[in-house]
Amino acid sequence: MSILEKLKTRRKxxxxxxxxxxxxxxxxxxxxxxxxxxxNRRYTPEDAPKEHLRALHDHLGIDRAVIVQASCHGIDNAAMLDCIASDPKRYRGVAIVNDGFTDKDFDTLGAGGVRGVRFNFVKHLGGAPDMAVFNRVMDRIKGRGWHVVLHVDAPDIVPLSDMIRKLPVPFVIDHMGRVPGKDGVDQPPLKALLELHKLDGAWVKVCGSERISMPPYAEAIPIARRIVDNRPDRVLWGTDFPHPNATHEADEADLVDLVPKIAPDSALQRKLLVDNPAVLYGF
Structure with missing residues (x-):
């Protein structure tokens, strides 16, 4: 059943x-x-084209979005760029690239609304990238005002910390570093994440509650709260629609309803949802 069909019965x-x-x-x-x-993809998702994403956001009352290139499309960013082109004021993008991209290629991505690149370090998506390629890409983007999005597993946050501290560009860590909700707020990976979050140019996404816990996501809330409180001007929120490689089918309305639980007052909510992404993505 497509998201369009599901939205007919789902609550707001x-x-x-x-x-x-x-x-x-x-x-x-x-x-x-x-x-x-x-x-060479690690998984084949169900189609979730731009029309589905827009319908979901209209259903949820979300005005803007950052389309993050997923590994199943590899370095072919065409679907993401097509979505941005359908409403350039509403959308921005994060691309997947390699060191074969030319300056002209990066110019094209930038003109198409891309503001960063993403690298996966998670094991189920193949583990760490070729670090020589990674470093060459960092050199290519550091003069563009772009950032790098890092998708990491919780056990790798500490081992990767030295590398992250030396990055020449701002960085965003996806999905709260995938720290397990059941391990609570005193777990070493979260403590390491919070230390990285204090660095200049650091951002953390408090999305992925459905990845680190199960409905009603109570175990994710204290972790997200700790991250938001750590640096409220450097946090972002997202749905992760359509939840690739999910352990269960998440209802995005449940994820939206977590917002006031992780950012309890309207000023924090505005930072998380409006001001912070506007700063990073130029909305």
Whole structure:
């Protein structure tokens, strides 16, 4: 059943998004017949094209979004760029690239609304990238005002910390570093994440509650609260729609309704949902 069919029966969130509210982490998949998936992909998702994403955001009351290139499309960013082009004021993007991209390629991505690049370090997506390639890409983007999005597993936060501290560009850590909700707020990976979060140029996304806990996501709330309180001007929120490689089917209305639990007052909510993504992505 497609998201369009599901939205006919799904509830709307209780929490009302502020004007300019931003989903800073979501994806478009395909359609595969138009935007083929990468031959070396680790998973093949169900199609979730731009029309599905827009319908979901309209249902949730979300005005803006950052389309994060997913590994199933590899370095072919066409589906993401097509989504941005459908409403350039509403969308921005984060690309997946390699060191074969030329300055002209980066110029094209920037003109298309891309403001950063993403690298996966998570094991189920193949583990750490070729660090020589990674470093060459960092050199290529550091003069563009872009950032790098790091998708990491919790056990790798400490081992990767030295590398992250030396990055020549701002960085964003996805999904609260995937720290397990069941391990609570005193776990070493979260403490390391919070230390990295204090660095100049550091951002953390308090999305992925459905990745680190199960409904009603009570175990994720204290972790997200700790991150928001740690540096409220450097946090972002997102749905992670359509939840690739999920352990269960998440209802995005439930994720929206977590916002006032992790950012309890309207000033914090505005920072998380409106002001912070506007700073980083130029909305």
């Amino acid at each position: 969130p209780t929490y009302k998004m502020p004007p300019g509210g931003t989903d800073a982490h979501c994806h478009v998949f395909g359609p595969g017949a138009v935007f083929p998936y990468a031959p």
